[in-house]
Amino acid sequence: MSEQLWTIESIRDALGNPALAQRFLGEINRAPAHELLSVFARWERIAKDTLAAVERGRELAAAEVRGEEPAGEWIDATDRVLAEAGRIRSARGAA
Numbered sequence: 001m002s003e004q005l006w007t008i009e010s011i012r013d014a015l016g017n018p019a020l021a022q023r024f025l026g027e028i029n030r031a032p033a034h035e036l037l038s039v040f041a042r043w044e045r046i047a048k049d050t051l052a053a054v055e056r057g058r059e060l061a062a063a064e065v066r067g068e069e070p071a072g073e074w075i076d077a078t079d080r081v082l083a084e085a086g087r088i089r090s091a092r093g094a095a
Contacts (some may be wrong), residue, residue, distance in 0.1 A: 014047035016054070051054045 004010070008028060015021045024043045031039040060070050 006040075006047070008040075011040075011047045014051050015043075016050060042070050 008025075012021045012024060015024060024046075027039055027044065028036070036063055
């Protein structure tokens with residue numbers, strides 16, 4: 001889809017999620033004329049990123065089915081995420 005011209009309809013379809021598509025349609029319909037291009041361009045990028053993520057997910061799922069390790073460099077962020085969650089819980093307790 002990235003090689004074809006993007007339209008409001010193709011962006012809406014690429015978003016996949018009905019709530020996200022509705023948000024896009026609302027923003028594009030309410031945008032003042034001088035902001036239409038920037039709103040369209042932002043959502044076009046979001047649609048392209050969404051399609052790329054879906055494709056990457058399919059590639060990873062196919063690799064898993066074949067019993068392969070996922071391609072790419074993977075960084076284990078478990079410790080960082082757990083530490084951040086602990087800080088957030090502590091901050092909530094202090095309030």
